[in-house]
Amino acid sequence: MKFTSLKILLLLVAFSFFSCKKNSDTNYYVKLKINGTWVTWKTVIGELGPDLANASKTDFGVTANDDAMKDVFDISVQVDGTAFNAGSYSSDNTNYLVVISYSKDLTGPNAKFYDIEDAPTGPSSKYTVNVSSITGTTLRGTFTGNYLFDFVSGESMVITDGEFYVRRAR
Numbered sequence: 084m085k086f087t088s089l090k091i092l093l094l095l096v097a098f099s100f101f102s103c104k105k106n107s108d109t110n111y112y113v114k115l116k117i118n119g120t121w122v123t124w125k126t127v128i129g130e131l132g133p134d135l136a137n138a139s140k141t142d143f144g145v146t147a148n149d150d151a152m153k154d155v156f157d158i159s160v161q162v163d164g165t166a167f168n169a170g171s172y173s174s175d176n177t178n179y180l181v182v183i184s185y186s187k188d189l190t191g192p193n194a195k196f197y198d199i200e201d202a203p204t205g206p207s208s209k210y211t212v213n214v215s216s217i218t219g220t221t222l223r224g225t226f227t228g229n230y231l232f233d234f235v236s237g238e239s240m241v242i243t244d245g246e247f248y249v250r251r252a253r
Contacts, residue, residue, distance in 0.1 A: 089126045111221075115156060116244040120213035124149055124156070129222035129249035131167055139172050143214065145247045147220060155186040158212055158226060158247070171222035173211045174199050174228075183210045185231050197240040208232055223248045 114123045126148040134140040144159040159182040160172045174181040185197040199208045210228030217223075225246045230239045 095119070095238055099179070111249050113145060113156060113247045113249065114245055115242055118241050119243075125248045126150070126152070127247070129247070129251045130253045131217060131222065131251060132253045133165065134161060139163065139165075141159075143167050143222070145249050147247075153188055153190050154190060155184075156242075157182070157184045157186075159183075160212055160214075167217070169214045169217055169224075171211055171213050174209050181210060181212060181226065182242075183212075183226070183231060183240060183242075187240070195233045195236055195238065195240075197233045197238075199228075200232040200234060202230070202232045202239055203228075203237075218251070220251050221248065222251050 111127050112123050112125055113127045116122075122129075124147040127148060128146055130142065130144045132142065134142045141162050143158075143160040143162075147156045148154065157233065159180075160167070161177070161180040172179060173183050174183070181199070183199050187195045187197070199210055201207045206229060208228070210226060210229055212224060212226045214222070214224040225244070227244055229243060230241050232239050
């Protein structure tokens, strides 16, 4: 499992969500297709700005929690430089870093952490994030992919599609 400063930052943001209340504007959401079933989460936030550990990189991120505050879904893209533009970002492109993760049952003893990581058999795990709108207050887009893998348990989480419209915190 690759741990970067971006992943560590995302985990910190995700855990800080446990102390936050549900966003009062019900227009914000992250919608996910998990194992063929659509779910919509309203406890969401987005960020776009300099990487906190390296100002020569720029981070784009979207974080969402389920209503029970047990599961967390994260989208992150990190680019070199100070400019981040709307567009398409694929996890197999080496010009930037794309991290998609799903943390399950964080409040229980059997927490699992699924990432873009290849399972021992089958196709490579791959995701594309399409950022369609960036404003001073919101981030909007979609994503597609095939699965996330938890190296420790050896299990996959099938998340194939989704969309987001989130308040931009920075």
